[in-house]
Amino acid sequence: MELNLDITQEPKVKLEEEVLYDTLIIGGGPAGLNTALYAKRKGMKVGIITERLGGQVMDTSMVENYLGYESMTGEGLVNKFISHVQNLQVPILKEVRVEKLSKEGELHKVHLNNGEVYQSRTLVLATGSKPRKLGIPGEQEFSGKGVAYCAICDGPFFEGLDVVIAGGGNTAVESALDLAKIATKVDLVHRSQFRADQVLVDQLKNYDNIHIHLDTQMEEILGEAMVTGIKVLDKNTGEQRIMNTNGIFVEIGYLPNSDAFQDYVEVNDRKEIIVDGYGRTNVKGVFAAGDITTIPYKQIITSAGDGAKVALAVNDYLNTHAKIEAPQQVVAK
Structure with missing residues (x-):
């Protein structure tokens, strides 16, 4: 049975501008929430600042690969995370944006963005990422109704059905290979040529149910209550046609939510925050966790685990550095 927690309720303890925190966590998804849990249990004065409590998991229809829960909605799982953190009296400031x-x-x-300023001895950046969108008609309308952005997460729901993979990079090809084991037919559609590693592309020929459509532009997602097909354009012939399908997996990459941090910490060419094995950035006292970082395999459980690791690293950092005292004027805007 799922916990019906009202995440719109005001927390019992509030973040205060006058307080110097041991760590402030920016981001309220699995990485940020688990960082807060571990940090609080280590005795730190900790707070969470987030634009959207729960993060991307709130958009996940069902989660069936989180250990301990055979099946749960994304919202239900997040509610359990939030309840656990709130029971530890961690202040959460939500629906605000870091400038x-x-x-x-x-x-x-x-x-x-509301003019408030908070200060801390350390920071944990955990604002996650968002999937790249196709930006075509029907995509938003059928999101969660046949349109998905994670084959690992949602693939099992399409067992025995026909699916389309949008993309031509490593993630798209790997998704096609995985789904070919359970789907009746997999159509791999990409607007140009493959960008995936050749060793992966070569594996596609091992599956008779994978059909490749290169130089093919997806123009519209079709359906009624659920997805029924896509309209595509063959860029070589100029021919438009309808491809029938039960589901579409958009696997064209993710965009880290790192815009507010790129002038503060080092990022790579994909705008992921560069971290070491302990979640440390190039800036002393600043850590990062979860999908916003360079760690591979962006999953709910890996993000939560990354948050735990980073909280322990923050604790070690605070224990080995001289205690930082707040200046006399603690709030400066």
């Missing part, structure tokens, strides 16, 4: 980060000596300051 920028700054430093004052060894202190890190978080500037919000």
